Amino acid sequence: MRVNKFLSIYEEIVEQIQSGKLKPNEKLLSENELVEKYDTSRETIRKALNLLSQNGYIQKIKGKGSFVLDVGRFDFPVSGLVSFKEIAQKTGKPWRTIVYELEDIKPDDYIQKQLHISSKDSVWKLVRARELEHERIILDKDFILKKTVPSLTKEICEGSIYEYIEGELGLTISFAKKEISVDEPTEEDRKYLDLKNYEHVVVVKNYVYLEDTSLFQYTESRHRLDKFKFVDFARRGQ
Amino acid sequence: MRVNKFLSIYEEIVEQIQSGKLKPNEKLLSENELVEKYDTSRETIRKALNLLSQNGYIQKIKGKGSFVLDVGRFDFPVSGLVSFKEIAQKTGKPWRTIVYELEDIKPDDYIQKQLHISSKDSVWKLVRARELEHERIILDKDFILKKTVPSLTKEICEGSIYEYIEGELGLTISFAKKEISVDEPTEEDRKYLDLKNYEHVVVVKNYVYLEDTSLFQYTESRHRLDKFKFVDFARRGQ
DNA sequence: AAGTGGTCTAGACCACTTC
């Protein structure tokens, strides 16, 4: 079976940029030269280069060529939430996930509205705290359609739910929408988080969709505000 | 001169979705049928469809077809800051921009570091408050390289700086990086914002790059936390 | 078996930048 040619070219160039073999502001080989080098067609090279451009590795300039961006300036992840797991793994600080609740519920009005379901649909309610350096700084409240994910265990919830959903269940998550705002802490926040004296929490509402465009998960992440950071990288034009 | 064919096909289908001629979950014509309809090649149709997919209008499923997403679920803007101007224009509430400072400065250490420049480069410092319903809720502190934007006036700053930069100066902004975090208010925040008793502000640091990959603007937007909202829409995979 | 989108090829013409 043939593997994606454009993807492996993309990955090879990413590796060259990350390892420093290709340096910031350096000019890549031209598209025609890359066609020669990889013995492929120009459209395949262009697919690889467009992916590099979309992901912030290079900048293409018409008439001039493609240039390596200074990725060091964009501390990873290039876009998205700087999750507690990433912080923890980068800094090597001790962390863990505490599962407070895992139950099968009938959704209330608010959850019905968020997931666009009726009161008849069963939902997993999962409440977890994320602890970093012995402080619980994020409260994740997940609501997952039971008809999509029939069984969940405490063990799965302590690890990665997405690995289970995509790996074990073979489902494909295709897109997600996030809304970030600030709110006052609830009783639940005060109970399950080490909030100190902060009078607000950063609330990230996350709506997760499957490949068939169905919404199957709503997550509310409530962050202690001193530990919150979000990075967004946006390219202009198409 | 030939106009982009794939772009006009994209725009035509966007219009059909927004006007309701194509309804949520409805199946689009297949790629081969669209080739017939628009009398073009399949790769051109695919470019238009991929753009629709990237911008959240449709979902493509292998073996099945392309389906209209329920864009109503994603209140615009699909991604990015829900800016005070957009809120104001949507709700029709009264708003204005107040220019407090516009001067030509020598950058201090912090600004030198943010813009990757030396103390010799001149910089415009611009401080503006955004007022909505007679409350100043956002403080925008812009630092703009003078060698890129030689002249700025109070009138330009009260309107849209980007319109001036892209329209009048003919420069192309190619990408931007945002960092969102929460901080304590400064003296300046207390002076120029109607902060009420909030003890924190949401800080959005924005780094703006030109087509030649040069960083020319650093903006720090300091939001009163009760008025802050950010929306992010992310597709998985490539 | 027929239809779907995903990948790939080998060409073409174009506008822009460099020399």
Next chain:
DNA sequence: AAGTGGTCTAGACCACTTC
């Protein structure tokens, strides 16, 4: 004039979903 990336064409084979 030569080199660059951007758009477009007309084909091919593939894996996946539907019937």
